[in-house]
Amino acid sequence: MSQFAINIMFVGGSFLLYIAIAIWAKAGSTSDFYVAGGGVHPITNGAAIGADWMSAASFISMAGLIAAGGYANSTFLMGWTGGYVLLAMLLAPYLRKFGKFTVPEFIGDRFYSKNARLVAVVCLIVASVTYVIGQMAGAGVAFSRFLEVDSTVGLMIAAVVVFIYAVMGGMKGITYTQVAQYCVLIVAYTIPAVFISLQLTGNPIPGLGLFSTHVDSGMPILSKLNQVITDLGFNEYTADIDNKLNMVLFTLSLMIGTAGLPHVIIRFFTVPKVADARWSAGWALVFIALLYLTAPAVASMARLNLMTTIYPDGTAAEPIQYDERPNWIKEWEVTGLIQFTDKNEDGRIQLYNDSEAFAPTAEARGWEGNELVVNRDILVLANPEIANLPGWVIGLIAAGGLAAALSTAAGLLLAISSAVSHDLIKGSINPAISEKGELLAARISMAVAIVVATWLGANPPGFAAQVVALAFGIAAASLFPALMMGIFSKRVNNKGAIAGMLTGLAFTLAYIFVYKGWLFIPGTNNLADTPENWVLGISPLSIGAVGAIVNFAVAFIVSNATEEPPVEIQELVESVRYPRGSGQAQSH
Amino acid sequence: MSAGHSYDAEAYWKANLRLIFGSLIVWALVSYGFAILLRPMLAGIPIGGTDLGFWFAQQGSILTFIALIFHYAWRMNKIDEKFGVHEE
Numbered sequence: 001m002s003q004f005a006i007n008i009m010f011v012g013g014s015f016l017l018y019i020a021i022a023i024w025a026k027a028g029s030t031s032d033f034y035v036a037g038g039g040v041h042p043i044t045n046g047a048a049i050g051a052d053w054m055s056a057a058s059f060i061s062m063a064g065l066i067a068a069g070g071y072a073n074s075t076f077l078m079g080w081t082g083g084y085v086l087l088a089m090l091l092a093p094y095l096r097k098f099g100k101f102t103v104p105e106f107i108g109d110r111f112y113s114k115n116a117r118l119v120a121v122v123c124l125i126v127a128s129v130t131y132v133i134g135q136m137a138g139a140g141v142a143f144s145r146f147l148e149v150d151s152t153v154g155l156m157i158a159a160v161v162v163f164i165y166a167v168m169g170g171m172k173g174i175t176y177t178q179v180a181q182y183c184v185l186i187v188a189y190t191i192p193a194v195f196i197s198l199q200l201t202g203n204p205i206p207g208l209g210l211f212s213t214h215v216d217s218g219m220p221i222l223s224k225l226n227q228v229i230t231d232l233g234f235n236e237y238t239a240d241i242d243n244k245l246n247m248v249l250f251t252l253s254l255m256i257g258t259a260g261l262p263h264v265i266i267r268f269f270t271v272p273k274v275a276d277a278r279w280s281a282g283w284a285l286v287f288i289a290l291l292y293l294t295a296p297a298v299a300s301m302a303r304l305n306l307m308t309t310i311y312p313d314g315t316a317a318e319p320i321q322y323d324e325r326p327n328w329i330k331e332w333e334v335t336g337l338i339q340f341t342d343k344n345e346d347g348r349i350q351l352y353n354d355s356e357a358f359a360p361t362a363e364a365r366g367w368e369g370n371e372l373v374v375n376r377d378i379l380v381l382a383n384p385e386i387a388n389l390p391g392w393v394i395g396l397i398a399a400g401g402l403a404a405a406l407s408t409a410a411g412l413l414l415a416i417s418s419a420v421s422h423d424l425i426k427g428s429i430n431p432a433i434s435e436k437g438e439l440l441a442a443r444i445s446m447a448v449a450i451v452v453a454t455w456l457g458a459n460p461p462g463f464a465a466q467v468v469a470l471a472f473g474i475a476a477a478s479l480f481p482a483l484m485m486g487i488f489s490k491r492v493n494n495k496g497a498i499a500g501m502l503t504g505l506a507f508t509l510a511y512i513f514v515y516k517g518w519l520f521i522p523g524t525n526n527l528a529d530t531p532e533n534w535v536l537g538i539s540p541l542s543i544g545a546v547g548a549i550v551n552f553a554v555a556f557i558v559s560n561a562t563e564e565p566p567v568e569i570q571e572l573v574e575s576v577r578y579p580r581g582s583g584q585a586q587s588h
Numbered sequence: 589m590s591a592g593h594s595y596d597a598e599a600y601w602k603a604n605l606r607l608i609f610g611s612l613i614v615w616a617l618v619s620y621g622f623a624i625l626l627r628p629m630l631a632g633i634p635i636g637g638t639d640l641g642f643w644f645a646q647q648g649s650i651l652t653f654i655a656l657i658f659h660y661a662w663r664m665n666k667i668d669e670k671f672g673v674h675e676e
Binding site for chain 2 (some may be wrong): 066069074077078081082084085088089090207209210212219220221222223224226238240244247248252273274275278279281282286289292293296303340493511533574577579581
């Protein structure tokens with residue numbers, strides 16, 4: 001059977017499974033549509049959160065980021081997992097007790113203000129739309145590479161599948177497809193990683209293999225990697241970094257951004273009890289950790305594999321002839337994600353770091369520049385091919401990448417459509433709408449959101465590449481502090497919360513725009529986005545944590561200068577703190 | 589429940605805050621501490637070709653986070669029961 005047929009089989013099979021689940025889990029009420037009826041088991045929800053959370057970025061891009069940055073990019077590993085500790089302790093149980101359908105609804109009720117709710121809706125939509133574009137575009141790329149269709153056609157196929165299960169089943173359909181998608185993506189990620197770890201270190205657990213001995217050289221694998229890449233002028237993989245303030249703030253921004261992302265928070269509304277919300281967060285992190293503990297091993301091993309492929313006889317010897325390059329390089333060259341230019345025309349592939357410090361060595365060896373450019377994103381997708389694994393593993397990776405992209409897209413689309421139908425239509429425009437009418441409105445909003453996301457995925461606007469800055473920055477600087485103060489302070493009032501959210505948001509966006517261009521329009525930035533220009537060395541990607549501090553400070557100062565919240569609001573805060581009675585608050 | 593202004597409700601909330609505070613100290617210590625700021629101090633402890641700080645950055649902090657959440661969920665459920673605010 002050809003590789004193409006195998007890929008079709010795996011991807012087609014997984015899609016049929018998702019659609020079958022959608023037909024089985026049709027939503028009959030708004031409660032089904034928004035929170036899956038509120039009866040999801042905490043372990044089931046944990047797996048669904050895992051798929052909801054782990055996007056094309058986690059599945060496809062993260063290992064590549066770590067491979068390129070080494071220790072410095074550990075920030076993604078800690079940042080995208082540490083947020084669950086905050087969710088479990090500071091947000092999820094209390095928001096579950098509150099027992100409504102959306103995140104803006106809590107902000108609107110707690111701060112007794114339609115404006116606060118609208119600010120939350122806008123933050124939610126900007127963060128989620130930015131995020132979803134990446135997922136749709138990622139699905140398109142995976143399709144074009146593995147199923148040999150045009151990426152726009154791939155995008156359409158993905159959109160139709162999401163449309164079927166998300167519009168029909170709402171949160172209920174999404175929950176159970178996400179569980180299936182979690183299984184597909186974790187198997188797809190783990191199998192090649194286990195094989196590669198076995199090949200390189202003899203240890204079947206990649207996370208342990210990372211700290212084991214490299215079979216060929218007898219050295220620890222990380223020492224071997226350090227040696228190989230420093231021979232070629234790159235920085236040591238495990239090297240410590242100087243700008244620790246930025247590293248701390250970036251990790252913190254990712255953590256509180258993770259905790260403040262609405263598509264993750266609403267998944268906690270689907271469990272029956274407050275205690276289940278706590279357990280769910282733990283299970284979610286277990287399921288997420290299965291991938292996140294493996295990713296750094298994949299990163300270092302794939303980078304070592306790439307280097308030994310190019311320099312089969314060691315870094316001191318000559319690299320391979322271009323004509324003898326392995327098949328996977330040829331295949332990825334077709335997509336343009338690997339590019340070779342024979343600068344010194346010797347027919348060999350010189351892969352090294354074109355730095356000033358390395359220039360004398362390069363000149364002595366007759367090298368005239370780095371000749372191989374490898375896109376970071378192909379690392380995970382090409383992994384099975386690099387390690388010579390059988391064809392079905394490649395089919396599995398294709399299905400896994402698509403599962404990661406589609407499951408996150410569906411979760412985001414649900415967050416967007418419920419904000420529109422529940423917070424805007426029912427909350428503001430037509431409060432008298434019937435349950436049936438709202439369910440229809442929810443389905444229509446979902447359908448519109450999918451069409452818009454698909455269009456944006458095919459024609460990505462400039463801001464689509466700024467997921468970390470925009471989605472995490474906004475969630476960290478506006479939503480997370482408002483939610484946390486709403487639970488942990490009885491004193492913060494409507495004026496304080498709104499002032500805090502707006503200044504936190506304005507501060508964060510302004511700092512990002514100064515370096516990345518106003519509204520990300522190229523050329524409108526005031527300062528070049530380089531470390532020398534950053535205030536105190538804080539990157540625009542790390543500013544969300546500072547924005548959160550601004551939000552907290554402004555909210556407290558304004559609240560203390562103005563009146564206390566009304567008694568019934570203080571009682572609402574009391575009631576979300578105590579688990580008993582969460583079942584009754586479901587409808588309203 | 590009657591949105592408790594009783595002694596118990598306050599004690600319950602304080603117990604929760606204490607538990608959160610303790611958990612977040614560990615949370616910050618393993619990630620911002622061992623993995624980032626204190627890494628140079630741990631450089632003397634070798635592990636598989638690198639040092640303990642690197643291990644915390646790429647494995648240890650994640651494992652600690654899992655333990656923290658399960659510990660919190662387990663302890664809070666006990667506290668819920670002790671104060672009688674648990675759900676049936």
